[in-house]
Amino acid sequence: MSQEDANQRLDKIEDAIVLLTKLSTPKPKTFWDRIPTDKIRDAIYIIGIPALLFTTYLEFDKFYLSREDIRLEEKRNTAISRLDQLQDINSEIYQLQTQGDENVAFALIEAKRGQIARLTDTVYLTWVEQPEMLKRHDLNALAEALLVQSRTDDALRVASTVAVDDLKPIDAIDQQILKARIxxxxxxxxxxxxxxxxLREAVPLVEEIERSGSQFLMQEKMLQVRLINEAWLGEPCETLAPMADALAELRAFNLEAGSVEDQYQSAVTVRAVRSKCRQ
Incomplete structure (x- = not known):
């Protein structure tokens, strides 16, 4: 090997040593080198996934739960509209009955029986799903419609949801009368x-009514309901006749007190019972 070749090899070895020295010397960290990527990745797993779940829930609430609220509100509004129609029909029937047009009232019921059934179903099924949607008067209107269709179990369920203890005496008596009729x-x-x-439970409530005139009217109403139903059940005249006499006296007393309108049809009931018992 010539001296020149030896010198070249030494130069290459020195260059290699210098390179290795540079490579082994730690480089100063840049900004990006200082970022703890491992810790950030862990934070994403710990914080990012719950945040993602929360965001997903908000979207679920917006697009599903809110739609469910809208659906329930639409059903509720439809049911209230159907109930208004039912009350209009009941009002028409009641007016005919109080005017003595029983045959016309019965014909109206028969003509609208299908419509009444459909309206009642809509309101009742919506009420079952959303029991808080109706207040006392609406509940009683629904119970009356169910009673007309002989759905007495459903009618009693609806009427019984009204808390009697929270009512004024007259309203509480009416509630007991409705359940009795059912x-x-x-x-x-x-x-x-x-x-x-x-009806027995309604009797003590009469004493809580402030006006004596209203007390006698509610007594007449309760006795009329009792008499007409006992007569319909075929009770003997020994039971019916004294009740008819008492009802006639109450009607006469209330008539003298200024209650001209026979709003409970007491006079009609008394005549029917006395006619039956004379036969």
Missing amino acids: QFAQGPAQDIEAARQH
Whole structure:
């Protein structure tokens, strides 16, 4: 090997040593080198996933739960509209009955029986799903519609949701009368003794009414309901006749006190019972 070749090899070795020295010397960290990527990745797993789930929930609430609220509100509004139609029909029937047009009232019920059934179904099914949607008067209108269709179990369920203890005396009496009428009627909820008990429970409430005139009117109303249903059940005249006499006296007293309109049809009931008992 010539001296020149030896010198070249030494130069290459020195260059290699210098390069290795540079490579082994730690380089100063840049800004990006200082970022703890591993920790950031862990934070994403810990914080990012719950945040993602929360965002997903908000979207779910917006696009599903809100739509469900809208659906329930639409059903509720539809049910209220159907209930208004039912009350209009009931009002028309009631006016005919109080005018003595019983045959016309019965014909109207028969003509609209299908419509009444459809309206009632819509309101009742919506109420089952959203029981807070109706207040007392609406609940009673629904119970009356169910009673007309002999769905006495459903009618009693609706009427019983009204808390009697929270009502004023007259309203509480009316509520007991409604439940009595439901359980006097033919149907799955018929329970004659329970119906009588509802009327018995209404009696003490009469004393809580402030005006004496209203007390006698409510007594007339309760006795009329009791008499007409006992007569319909075929009770003997030994039971019916004294009740008819008492009802006639109450009607006469209320007539003298200024209650000219026979709003409970007491006079009609008394005549029907006395005619039956004379036969």
